[in-house]
Structure formats: structure tokens, C-alpha cells
Amino acid sequence: MKNYIKDIRRSMNMSQEQLAVTCGVTRQTINAIENDKYDPTLSLAFKLSISLQTTVDKLFVFKEDAN
Template sequence: MTEVKVTNVKSFLHFRYGGYSLKNNIREIRKKINISQEDLANMCGVTRQTINAIENDKYDPTLSLAFRLSIHLGTTIDELFTYEEDSK
């Protein structure tokens, strides 16, 4: 059996579900609970620029970071990230 290494949210969803577009709700949830990008970054051990890049769909977080984000935002990964099937 071939081992598949999945290191980030996008590759996990691609492996599990096929073609899709990854979207996230991090900005909306973060603002709802009144946490700045800087504060969230410090809690997760990354830079503010990383949080900004994730929120603007410029960077796909690792699974480890996705879990940390969900913990510090008090939500689940399913609520943070959604996918839409690519049109064929």
C-alpha cells in the first residue's frame, strides 16, 4: 500500500474529496470574538502576516496550524474551512 502524506488543509481536502476550492471563515470568526490578527498570531505561534495571508487565501495552513486556529478561535476546523467543488 502506498503511503500518502498530507501536510495541509488543502491537500487533505483534495485527497479526501477531489477537486475543490478552499475557503475560510477565519476573519469573520476572529472579528466576531474581537481578536486582532496580531493576538491570534501570538496565540498560534506564527506572524501576523501569516494570519493575514490565510485570511486572504494567499496561504493554506498546515493541519497543525489549522487545529491551533480552531482551538484559539473556539470553533471547529469544519467551521473555519469549507470547500466548494470546482466547476467541471
């Protein structure tokens, strides 16, 4: 799943740590999500969208495997 969290977060001049605190997770979790190493739960996806003042569908784009 592709995401635009880093782009939106940076446009808001927000650090990973600040986003993590508002979502109740660690900075490492935010880093893993931004680097496509971890797909967040639905609950966390909604927290991210609220914190970044956007919608879930603008944060995440489903991409199918090329297999």
C-alpha cells in the same frame, strides 16, 4: 479553500496579531490565510480552531475549482 477565520476572529474582537501570537505564527501568515493566499498545515488549522473556540470544519470549507 474558503475560510471564515476573519469573521470569527472579528466577532471575538481579536486582532490578527493576537491570533498570530496564540498560534505561534506571524500576523502576515494570518493575513495570508484570511485572504486565501495560503492554506495552513493541519497542525496550524487545529491551533486556529482552538484559539477561535470552534472546530476546523467550521473554519474551512472546501470548494472545488470550476475547471
